[in-house]
Amino acid sequence: MNNTLNSVMYPTCAAVNLLAFLYKARVLRVDRSPAQWALAGNFFIPFLIFTVSTPAVWVATSEAVGIRNFSGLFTQSCVMLLTACQQLVLLHLTYERNVAWRKATPRLIGIGATIIVMVTLFSVATELHERPTDFALSRAQFYPAYLSVYLIAYAWNQIDVCILCWRYANIAPTPWLRRGLRLVALTLPAGLLYAGCRAADIVAGQFGTTGHAWEPIVPIAVTVNTIGKTAGWTMPDWGRSLSALWARIDLRRAHGELRPLHRVLTAQVPEPVLELEPDADRRTRVYRTVIEIRDAQWALRTWMDPAVAETAVARAADAGLTGDDLAATVEAALLAAALRAKEHGLRPAEHASTPLAAEPQDLAAELSFQRTLARAFATSPIVADTLARTPLSHASSEQTA
Numbered sequence: 408m409n410n411t412l413n414s415v416m417y418p419t420c421a422a423v424n425l426l427a428f429l430y431k432a433r434v435l436r437v438d439r440s441p442a443q444w445a446l447a448g449n450f451f452i453p454f455l456i457f458t459v460s461t462p463a464v465w466v467a468t469s470e471a472v473g474i475r476n477f478s479g480l481f482t483q484s485c486v487m488l489l490t491a492c493q494q495l496v497l498l499h500l501t502y503e504r505n506v507a508w509r510k511a512t513p514r515l516i517g518i519g520a521t522i523i524v525m526v527t528l529f530s531v532a533t534e535l536h537e538r539p540t541d542f543a544l545s546r547a548q549f550y551p552a553y554l555s556v557y558l559i560a561y562a563w564n565q566i567d568v569c570i571l572c573w574r575y576a577n578i579a580p581t582p583w584l585r586r587g588l589r590l591v592a593l594t595l596p597a598g599l600l601y602a603g604c605r606a607a608d609i610v611a612g613q614f615g616t617t618g619h620a621w622e623p624i625v626p627i628a629v630t631v632n633t634i635g636k637t638a639g640w641t642m643p644d645w646g647r648s649l650s651a652l653w654a655r656i657d658l659r660r661a662h663g664e665l666r667p668l669h670r671v672l673t674a675q676v677p678e679p680v681l682e683l684e685p686d687a688d689r690r691t692r693v694y695r696t697v698i699e700i701r702d703a704q705w706a707l708r709t710w711m712d713p714a715v716a717e718t719a720v721a722r723a724a725d726a727g728l729t730g731d732d733l734a735a736t737v738e739a740a741l742l743a744a745a746l747r748a749k750e751h752g753l754r755p756a757e758h759a760s761t762p763l764a765a766e767p768q769d770l771a772a773e774l775s776f777q778r779t780l781a782r783a784f785a786t787s788p789i790v791a792d793t794l795a796r797t798p799l800s801h802a803s804s805e806q807t808a
């Protein structure tokens with residue numbers, strides 16, 4: 408079962424990282440900074456790790472080199488190099504170049520020393536003909552020591568990467584970079600679960616047993632850790648596309664929400680309507696709709712009774728509405744009452760000084776507010792209740808010419 412999992416999950420991880428590497432390698436043509444080189448290595452090295460870790464390739468690689476379990480030494484050394492790449496990326500993102508290298512130096516020395524120790528212990532174990540399966544057996548002297556060194560270094564550096572990610576996420580300049588770094592940090596439990604399973608293998612050997620019971624957890628933990636990290640490191644790139652897609656979808660939704668209100672208002676006040684070219688894009692149409700709704704509100708101001716606004720404010724406050732929700736409800740009530748008065752040709756004795764209960768500061772805020780206004784106009788029970796409390800009989804009986 409474990410080989411089956413490995414045969415599926417590891418090639419998947421290799422393919423994902425290869426695609427990420429090919430995508431990111433394009434950047435190196437214009438930006439060859441240490442951070443970009445390290446980021447490219449951050450995708451290429453996992454591609455090597457998971458390609459070699461695929462069961463068929465694992466065996467073939469060791470046989471081709473002629474060293475028993477060479478694939479294990481190769482992939483675990485690559486994991487150490489991968490951690491170095493991640494630390495270089497994060498340090499260069501956080502600090503100036505000189506400071507980043509100064510902080511990276513002890514980390515790189517530590518990783519280099521770890522690899523040297525691992526190679527030494529692996530070589531001694533190989534010379535003594537210890538088998539790869541002796542990792543968890545008490546009679547094996549050097550493979551458990553080798554694995555212990557690797558696991559301690561792996562866990563230590565994973566925690567360090569997590570801390571660096573979380574620190575930089577607090578000051579990262581873009582939302583998707585912050586999200587990506589936090590996702591990388593959140594893969595730490597999966598990495599520690601993998602290390603814990605491998606450490607348990609060593610302990611199990613001291614009691615004359617093996618770790619076969621929890622071995623299926625290992626490829627799952629490794630896959631979650633790797634896919635999560637790859638997604639996190641690439642998130643600043645594909646996240647922007649996701650935001651752009653969502654913006655297009657949301658713009659379409661906004662247009663759909665505003666059109667009913669726009670139709671009702673411009674049916675009574677057609678003057679603000681501007682004919683657009685048939686090929687006008689949706690953004691132009693949406694913002695033209697926003698402007699025409701506002702123009703129609705001002706055109707209807709002379710039909711708005713201040714008593715309606717007072718009643719709407721009181722009813723909305725009683726319902727617990729505040730901020731834009733309250734303001735949008737008041738404007739919706741004013742519009743509904745003005746349309747009713749205009750339909751019957753009855754102007755109030757004194758009209759409202761302004762049709763607005765809120766003043767958004769930019770077009771984005773205006774669009775958001777008008778969506779709230781459109782919903783209130785269509786569905787708010789407070790609007791209907793306000794109209795019921797201020798019937799036409801309360802308006803002036805002066806007929807319009």
